[in-house]
Amino acid sequence: MTDQHTILWVSAHPEPQSLTHQLRSDGIAHLQAQGHRVMESDLYAMDWNPVVRAADANIPQDQRFQVAADVRQAYLDHRLPDDIRAEHAKIRDADALIVQFPLWWYGMPAIMKGWFDRLFISGFAFGKDADTGMRLRYEQGPFVGKRGLVLTTLGDRPASIGPRGKSGEITELLHDILHGTFAYTGMSALPPWALPSADFIHEYNDAWHPLRAKLDRLFSETPIAYRPQFTGQYTEEWELVPGIAPGETGLSIHIAE
Amino acid sequence: MTDQHTILWVSAHPEPQSLTHQLRSDGIAHLQAQGHRVMESDLYAMDWNPVVRAADANIPQDQRFQVAADVRQAYLDHRLPDDIRAEHAKIRDADALIVQFPLWWYGMPAIMKGWFDRLFISGFAFGKDADTGMRLRYEQGPFVGKRGLVLTTLGDRPASIGPRGKSGEITELLHDILHGTFAYTGMSALPPWALPSADFIHEYNDAWHPLRAKLDRLFSETPIAYRPQFTGQYTEEWELVPGIAPGETGLSIHIAE
Numbered sequence: 001m002t003d004q005h006t007i008l009w010v011s012a013h014p015e016p017q018s019l020t021h022q023l024r025s026d027g028i029a030h031l032q033a034q035g036h037r038v039m040e041s042d043l044y045a046m047d048w049n050p051v052v053r054a055a056d057a058n059i060p061q062d063q064r065f066q067v068a069a070d071v072r073q074a075y076l077d078h079r080l081p082d083d084i085r086a087e088h089a090k091i092r093d094a095d096a097l098i099v100q101f102p103l104w105w106y107g108m109p110a111i112m113k114g115w116f117d118r119l120f121i122s123g124f125a126f127g128k129d130a131d132t133g134m135r136l137r138y139e140q141g142p143f144v145g146k147r148g149l150v151l152t153t154l155g156d157r158p159a160s161i162g163p164r165g166k167s168g169e170i171t172e173l174l175h176d177i178l179h180g181t182f183a184y185t186g187m188s189a190l191p192p193w194a195l196p197s198a199d200f201i202h203e204y205n206d207a208w209h210p211l212r213a214k215l216d217r218l219f220s221e222t223p224i225a226y227r228p229q230f231t232g233q234y235t236e237e238w239e240l241v242p243g244i245a246p247g248e249t250g251l252s253i254h255i256a257e
Numbered sequence: 258m259t260d261q262h263t264i265l266w267v268s269a270h271p272e273p274q275s276l277t278h279q280l281r282s283d284g285i286a287h288l289q290a291q292g293h294r295v296m297e298s299d300l301y302a303m304d305w306n307p308v309v310r311a312a313d314a315n316i317p318q319d320q321r322f323q324v325a326a327d328v329r330q331a332y333l334d335h336r337l338p339d340d341i342r343a344e345h346a347k348i349r350d351a352d353a354l355i356v357q358f359p360l361w362w363y364g365m366p367a368i369m370k371g372w373f374d375r376l377f378i379s380g381f382a383f384g385k386d387a388d389t390g391m392r393l394r395y396e397q398g399p400f401v402g403k404r405g406l407v408l409t410t411l412g413d414r415p416a417s418i419g420p421r422g423k424s425g426e427i428t429e430l431l432h433d434i435l436h437g438t439f440a441y442t443g444m445s446a447l448p449p450w451a452l453p454s455a456d457f458i459h460e461y462n463d464a465w466h467p468l469r470a471k472l473d474r475l476f477s478e479t480p481i482a483y484r485p486q487f488t489g490q491y492t493e494e495w496e497l498v499p500g501i502a503p504g505e506t507g508l509s510i511h512i513a514e
Contacts, residue, residue: 014308014309014310014311014322014324015311015321015322015323015324017321018322044308044310050307050308050367050368050371051271051301051307051366051367051368052271052361052366052367053271053301054271054272064272064274065271065272065275066272067271067272067359068412068456102324104309104373104374105370105373105374105377105433105434105437105438106432106433106436106437106438107364107365107370107433107437108364108370109308109309109370109371109374110307110308110309110367110368110370110371110374111307111308111367111371113362113364113365113366113367113370114307114366114367114368116361116362117361117362117366117367120362155325156495157494157495158494159492159494159495159496160494160495160496162496163506164496164497164505164506164510165495165496165497166486166491166495166496166497166511167437167495168432168433168436168437168508168511169506169507169508172429172432172507172508173432173433173437173508175363175425175429175430176362176363176364176425176430176433177362179363179425180362180363180364180424180425180430181362181363199325229423234423235416237414237415237416237417238413238414238416238417238422238423238424239416239417239419239421239422239423240421240422240423248421249420249421249426249509250426250429250507250508250509251425251426251429251430251507251508252506252507253421254423254425
């Protein structure tokens, strides 16, 4: 008997018959069969607009667009466009955010990047409390309590995304999403699930069974132990204090051993 | 007396009066004054479409879109859309590619990511030689001889992108672009230029003078020493051989000391 949760599954692949889509529909069906509620954002099917423009902030055409400040104000004034508000409502409801995409140039497809660019607005996904001045990010972020999971497929072979792989170790390669977006907004970032050599999957279950097992741990797997920002591990200048991992550098120093 | 070169300056900011645009126009004028030829791709002004779709490959509507293979074939058959072909011509001509953007969620804005997604096609930017089977990437890539430079602005403070900074050391944070895109296609990736605390620049020259000095080194600065793939430093499984940086992990092991 598992607890029932609400999950938002966001995916980005242009071909409905792709492996990405098959894994998506099987994954969603599997989560639903466990009693979870699953919301979907299939960005290609939605024809999602990924480009931040002044129209997002609803400012007069001749006014200089100050991106972060203006979209923040539009959010606070409830003046955001409908497509953004609809996605915001889903994110608010979600206990877990699943983000699924083919790895293109070692990152998200543009349509997926623009989902974050347009939605993760100051006031909604991070910011500063107007009354207390409290900085709303990392362990103080608005999305504390939510889990974030990346599912990705790539052409490179397995060892290439391992600890010494040429393509870059996958957790470090996805640092912008896992740490800079999920953890930054308060989410617990789960270890990503990556399917290498995806063009050479001849037996579908070789992809699906590992994914199914991963989904079964969605609410039980231990998240990546990114260090909290406001408990003395970082200086006021946002640097790891000298006493922790002394002399070490690299993205992984931000993960507690 | 400097040698004269051809440069492609690609930028992505929605506001023509932004700091990004001012630095861009001053940077371009400065390079031109030195005798260089500068081509421009101002992605917002061009209303660049960043989303890879089957239309890029010009395949029949009912045909399953196999992204990498189909756009490769469209490239080889000269069937790509005009917007892609126009950018390809610029990239072919360029001795240096300058990519300028505000850092959003620790990466490129979607419109910029989609410039790479749609343009960096197998056959054009990487691939395999049909006759010899030679793998066209890294030091064998089609863009050997070109230089790649990232210019970015961000809100976080300077130490946050330093070696032990909370936001992530900037060269590792941009590994997808610098290594996975520039170096992968054969370009020499220059150390990136980043302007932190960009919202607190009150004296324009505090931004412009360092950028100008950086641009003056565009063809003389030593590139990041990413390791070549095919000279014995990596195994056939794309892993760094055990004898190099023994026991070490992290993205920076792919840079020669």
